[in-house]
Amino acid sequence: xxxxxxxxxxxxxxxxxxxxxxxxxxxxxxxxxxxxxxxxxxxxxxxxxxxxxxxxxxxxxxxxxxxxxxxxxxxxxxxxxxxxxxxxxxxxxxxxxxxxxxxxxxxxxxxxxxxxxxxxxxxxxxxxxxxxxxxxxxxxxxxxxxxxxxxxxxxxxxxxxxxxxxxxxxxxxxxxxxxxxxxxxxxxxxxxxxxxxxxxxxxxxxxxxxxxxxxxxxxxxxxxxxxxxxxxxxxxxxxxxxxxxxxxxxxxxxxxxxxxxxxxxxxxxxxxxxxxxxxxxxxxxxxxxxxxxxxxxxxxxxxxxxxxxxxxxxxxxx
Amino acid sequence: xxxxxxxxxxxxxxxxxxxxxxxxxxxxxxxxxxxxxxxxxxxxxxxxxxxxxxxxxxxxxxxxxxxxxxxxxxxxxxxxxxxxxxxxxxxxxxxxxxxxxxxxxxxxxxxxxxxxxxxxxxxxxxxxxxxxxxxxxxxxxxxxxxxxxxxxxxxxxxxxxxxxxxxxxxxxxxxxxxxxxxxxxxxxxxxxxxxxxxxxxxxxxxxxxxxxxxxxxxxxxxxxxxxxxxxxxxxxxxxxxxxxxxxxxxxxxxxxxxxxxxxxx
Numbered sequence: 001x002x003x004x005x006x007x008x009x010x011x012x013x014x015x016x017x018x019x020x021x022x023x024x025x026x027x028x029x030x031x032x033x034x035x036x037x038x039x040x041x042x043x044x045x046x047x048x049x050x051x052x053x054x055x056x057x058x059x060x061x062x063x064x065x066x067x068x069x070x071x072x073x074x075x076x077x078x079x080x081x082x083x084x085x086x087x088x089x090x091x092x093x094x095x096x097x098x099x100x101x102x103x104x105x106x107x108x109x110x111x112x113x114x115x116x117x118x119x120x121x122x123x124x125x126x127x128x129x130x131x132x133x134x135x136x137x138x139x140x141x142x143x144x145x146x147x148x149x150x151x152x153x154x155x156x157x158x159x160x161x162x163x164x165x166x167x168x169x170x171x172x173x174x175x176x177x178x179x180x181x182x183x184x185x186x187x188x189x190x191x192x193x194x195x196x197x198x199x200x201x202x203x204x205x206x207x208x209x210x211x212x213x214x215x216x217x218x219x220x221x222x223x224x225x226x227x228x229x230x231x232x233x234x235x236x237x238x239x240x241x242x243x244x245x246x247x248x249x250x251x252x253x254x255x256x257x258x259x260x261x262x263x264x265x266x267x268x269x270x271x272x273x274x275x276x277x278x279x280x281x282x283x284x285x286x287x288x289x290x291x292x293x294x295x296x297x298x299x300x301x302x303x304x305x306x307x308x309x310x311x312x313x314x315x316x317x318x
Numbered sequence: 319x320x321x322x323x324x325x326x327x328x329x330x331x332x333x334x335x336x337x338x339x340x341x342x343x344x345x346x347x348x349x350x351x352x353x354x355x356x357x358x359x360x361x362x363x364x365x366x367x368x369x370x371x372x373x374x375x376x377x378x379x380x381x382x383x384x385x386x387x388x389x390x391x392x393x394x395x396x397x398x399x400x401x402x403x404x405x406x407x408x409x410x411x412x413x414x415x416x417x418x419x420x421x422x423x424x425x426x427x428x429x430x431x432x433x434x435x436x437x438x439x440x441x442x443x444x445x446x447x448x449x450x451x452x453x454x455x456x457x458x459x460x461x462x463x464x465x466x467x468x469x470x471x472x473x474x475x476x477x478x479x480x481x482x483x484x485x486x487x488x489x490x491x492x493x494x495x496x497x498x499x500x501x502x503x504x505x506x507x508x509x510x511x512x513x514x515x516x517x518x519x520x521x522x523x524x525x526x527x528x529x530x531x532x533x534x535x536x537x538x539x540x541x542x543x544x545x546x547x548x549x550x551x552x553x554x555x556x557x558x559x560x561x562x563x564x565x566x567x568x569x570x571x572x573x574x575x576x577x578x579x580x581x582x583x
Contacts, residue, residue, distance in 0.1 A: 049582075052404065053404050054401055054404055054582040055581040056581060076407070077404075077406060077407035078406060079407075080405075080407075082406075084401070084405065085398070086397070088399070090333075090397065091397065092332075092334065092335070093329070093333075097332055101325050101328050101329055102406075104321060105321050105322055105324075105325035105403060105408075107321045146402075
């Protein structure tokens with residue numbers, strides 16, 4: 001059986017002839033924690049809404065658990081859970097009543113699941129307090145509890161830590177990691193907290209103005225975001241082999257122009273330089289690049305589209 | 319769809335606003351009753367059967383069903399409850415018709431409380447009266463729900479299309495007043511249309527047919543009273559019920575066709 005749970009092909013969405021997502025194609029595999037990253041209006045929420053059946057694609061297809069028909073997709077969605085924009089909650093009902101109503105609506109027979117879900121998000125002791133008296137963080141956690149009620153196979157979460165305090169953010173992160181590892185739930189998550197995503201995601205999709213600009217795994221991204229030395233020489237073609245043979249350095253990337261990116265033993269740059277020189281290769285540039293996810297993101301999506309707060313976090317998606 | 323209706327029931331029972339609306343409805347009925355009495359038409363004059371024909375409770379229950387339908391359909395659109403039902407695999411047809419049927423059931427409850435119960439109470443206190451036989455009263459009381467049903471379907475469709483409970487209350491109010499105005503113009507011969515012929519197309523006209531069909535004034539026990547000349551023919555009953563069902567199906571199907579094609583915000 002294929003481990004591809006969601007297959008998005010050439011998805012396009014237009015509103016009033018304005019294209020908000022253009023030709024998006026990607027796959028979500030079992031066990032992934034996929035981060036959708038992009039500035040306001042990049043199309044993250046639109047993609048999630050299309051997966052959830054709230055909006056219809058203008059072009060392209062979305063297959064979930066192999067289903068593409070309306071009926072099949074509706075059935076597939078019953079194996080998923082979503083938290084998009086506003087968390088699920090009736091304001092006049094208590095947390096427990098909200099989950100009970102959801103349980104009835106979903107036709108779930110197991111009432112004990114309500115207690116488990118409330119306990120998972122630390123809302124088991126809020127009593128009969130109506131949701132309208134909850135803090136934003138509590139509402140977010142209730143939304144996650146609602147998501148967990150039916151033991152989903154895929155969770156789709158739009159800005160799940162939005163409005164949470166640092167303690168709440170850590171709690172949600174740990175919960176999501178636990179769900180991914182222990183319950184084998186595949187997660188698709190969007191967040192403006194890039195540092196947060198970097199502690200969660202196994203894969204990333206970077207979006208800009210409705211287009212996917214990069215689809216990359218966490219390992220690849222870490223490599224790209226890793227500090228490295230850029231080495232340019234008078235004979236770049238010899239550098240990889242030379243460094244491998246003489247210094248056993250293999251973590252090297254050759255740029256299109258021929259310059260080499262060195263990710264390994266970068267604190268020994270003097271020795272590396274000396275080795276190259278002694279073997280007839282003259283370094284013309286040795287430049288240290290320190291990179292992180294946010295810088296990488298900025299380079300990718302363009303600085304002018306990005307808003308930062310004091311901790312250099314990118315603003316929330318619309 | 320059944321699960322959505324059960325969830326709606328759970329929500330309505332636990333929502334205090336449901337009871338506030340019901341209580342406000344009772345208070346308004348009492349205020350209206352006092353006003354009728356003070357305007358020279360004592361309740362004992364009206365009696366049980368007169369409550370069916372003269373009190374205008376059908377019309378009153380339409381306003382209450384408007385508020386409930388707006389809450390059942392509109393509030394769930396506003397707070398994204400409907401979105402979450404679709405996200406969890408609910409079909410749009412289940413979301414739409416589940417709420418439509420819940421609104422109709424709520425309409426039945428409102429009708430029983432504000433139209434049927436007053437007739438029972440008035441009969442218990444003042445007797446049935448002379449205006450119409452009990453059998454005819456029961457038929458007309460049962461038929462009285464037919465125009466209410468038509469209004470509920472229109473309100474639900476308006477709410478799903480406007481996606482706003484406030485907007486639907488406003489438009490529903492305009493619809494009620496608009497229909498009433500046309501019906502009044504027909505009654506006063508400003509429009510050359512037979513009210514019986516207008517009934518299949520207008521909920522308020524059908525309401526009028528049910529409450530005032532075939533009456534005449536008579537002098538009984540020293541009082542001028544409105545009495546029934548003849549029973550309502552089966553053909554009229556069939557016309558009222560049939561037209562309500564046909565119009566209800568057409569309006570609700572058209573509303574669903576638009577709702578199912580529109581993206582959810």
